[in-house]
Amino acid sequence: RNVPVELHLRHEDSDGERTSHVDAYNVLREVGVPQAGCVLHCFGEDRATMERFVELGCYIAYGGxxxxxxNDDVREAFAATPLDRILFETDCPYMAPEPIRGLECEPAMISITANALVNDRVDRxxxxxxxxxxxAWENARKLFQK
Structure with a gap:
């Protein structure tokens, strides 16, 4: 079935190297982004990394x-992400947003994440x-309501 690909890339590998984003970028550049779409799940990188993946046509999903x-670098990346590429997400049961960090995360908490990031972007x-x-709503509908 023609469904979007979600990439769960780790910030660092077991050796402390930041290779997963480089490797994923190189693969997508070589083989192309799937026609149904590609989402960088729980994005936790900087603006430059976001820009490289957006240039390929990926969506960038921001969680708690x-x-x-x-994570100011991540919020800076969110503020610079083109509107047609942003998504909000939850990473249940992990990474509940501030100010409830440490609780078990659930889908209802996505509104806290979205409000915080939208307000930060408005300020910037x-x-x-x-x-x-x-x-963000329209992007989610386009990707997942098929």
Whole structure:
């Protein structure tokens, strides 16, 4: 069946090297992004990494970890992600968003993540909050309502 591919790439491998994103990028560049779409699950990287994958046609999904205080680089990436490529997600049961970090994550918490990231993007770019949220909704519908 023609369904989107979700890539779950680790921030670092067991040796502390950041190779999974490089390897995935090289494979997608060689073989192409699947016609049904490709989503970088639980994106936790910087703007430059996001831009490389968006250039290939990938969607970038942001979860609760993007709200963690130490992840300003991820929020910067979200603020720069083209509206037609953003998604929100949960990584149940892991990575509940701030300010409820440490709880078992569940789908209902996606609204906390979305609100935090949308508001941060509005602060950075001056865009309209409703436009950002609507774009993420439309992207999810386009990808997953087939």
């Amino acid at each position: 970890a993007a709200t963690f205080k130490r 770019t001056g865009e309209d909050a409703k436009t950002i949220a609507q774009a």
